[in-house]
Amino acid sequence: MAATLVPNKERANDEVRRELAAQLATATTTLPGDESAFQVEPGRIVGLLGSLGSGMTRVGLSLLVEPSRVAPVVVVDHRGWFSPLAAWEVGIDPESLYVVRTETSHWTQVMATLLGGVRAVYADVPATVADRDYRRLAGIARRERTAVVLRAEQPLPSGIAHWRITADDIVWEGSDQGHGRIGRRTLSVTVGGKAVAGIERQWEVEDHGTHPVRVVAGLAPSQARRAAG
């Protein structure tokens, strides 16, 4: 049974919030936010927070899988390190993937240009991007209804309505002390923002490499699907 919330104008906001928090804490079924938290919709901005090696690149790429089925998607790479192998493994077709390598100084201009014409963009954000540039890009993305996944080492500035996915922990399985090889990984993330009605939740992302990626929300696993997050 899917839990739904009907806002009641007669009740105070804090009462509604408490009720929602109670529902979320005891949820054993799929909540409205679960279905959409790992999908990028037109105009949505997703901020991925995590250091290099925290596994967020594959999470971000998996968000582009659905948009890539109908239109080209673009990866903006200011380091020049991006490898499309991972993108292909999560399910993005090579013909739908374009990579733009840019200097840090041109990053904002490139992003503004792409947001005006491309349906979904994944971008590695340089540390030097100013808050006003973030806000301007967010405005373009909302106006042009472009889905944007921003991989940053710092949180996006306040005032930008976005979905925030923060890497908490990563566990690799398959390798040992010289034996086996890296296989499955389990990534613990915290999802915040409007995806879960402003309340942060813990999620687990299971990644088997070339196998479908499985998202586990709280105690209620959603249906496994290909490269959902």
Place this chain on the structure above:
Amino acid sequence: MWWRDWPLRRPDAPPDRPTLVAEAHEVIAANDLARALGVEPGMRRREGEALCPHGVILDRDVGREVSTFEPMISAIEELIPRVEVAEPGLLFVEVSGALRYYGGEDVATDLVLKAVSPLSGVAPVRVGVANGPFASRLAASQAPPGEALHIDDDYAYLAQQDVAAIGNRDLVATFRWLGVTTLGELAQLPREAIASRFGHVGLTAHRLASGEDRPAAPRQVPVDATVERVFEEPLIMMDQVGFAARAMSVELIGGLCRYGAAAHRIEVEAVTEDGASRHRVWRSANPFTEDMLADRVWWQLRAWVERGGVTSGIVRLRLSPADVSGDGRQLSFLEDTVAKVEAERALARVQALVGPDQVLVAQPRGGRDPGDRVEWRRWGEPTDFTPSSAPWPGATPSPSPALVPRQPTQIEVEWDGGMPARVRLRSRWVQVVSWAGPWRKTGRWWKDELDVDRYQIVTSVGAFLCEVKANQTFVIGVYD
């Protein structure tokens, strides 16, 4: 009407030495001295250079060719108004109206030959008269210099021609291997069988062999795709005109793409500040692309400016598609055409911003390291690359690193009895949680490469693909 070796008509082409003109590593024209040595248009530039090592090799300059070709077109337009330019040295003229006006084919062709002969110089024009462009082009190539070859029955004429006339080398080679040597033999084959075996290119070849230049039912586009720009400030610089032409080409072709249509003829019209109007029709056997169209508009405007056709600033530019066919790109079921066109426009602007080498597409290929398994190429460049799904012994297994440095990056690893114990990331040391390997990769001795050992090292903050050579550790991939 066809002038052989028009690209050789340039002042820097010496008449007394073997000379050839090349474009994109292919010979497109050669004078008689070069031909006597075995050089033929269509062969690779390297072969041409090898056959006449002391000859003159020139790079093609299409803009100049169009400019020198302009007087020919103007001379013909004085007699027959509907002239369509395919390329410098080749044009098509719709003569049905002219035949009635002048009273017959012979009279009309004689008038045209007299008009252009004084301008043609050493290489006279060859004229082919037929019902369709394909047959007339073929007839012109076989006509005696300075004369016309009239074809009464296109089908019968084409049936005797060699199958090489269709132009596609691979397809021609296959047809010959199958025993089909003439267009007549090709036309007698069932069209369904050709379409089933060879697809679109085979179908097009069969249509040409049967005397059909274009599908019987041209594509109907529900809106007028004409693109027009009015400039309040007249354009007086060729660069300004070039930018405008490119933007208009993108808009026109993009508009047609929305309906899966493509244009084979484009009318270019320019109106100048003093009220003069010039127009020209360009034709292409293959559908125009944005680049092709932008180039032709640019060449035409340059030719008008250099030949005095346009004497003041341009205030209006108009591109009108004609002869629209359904030869547009075949879309997949889910594909959003509008999104694709808009994305390509955005990428073109980004390419102008960051340079052509920075907007890339990639294809999988074989290789041992993650960096080797990606074939990068510039976006917009044609490719005949075929992805391989064959297994590659020695390749690092999936999952693949999401980040691969362009050059292996050295890191500090503390080893304990041959096992990695700690890794230094920036300023701090992190403990190795687990590791896999080593997998030996034998270096290419002919490139002086050393043998390396590859490891997957998992730390508390991330996993890395490393290689160890000469007691130094390098990161070649980050599992991010």
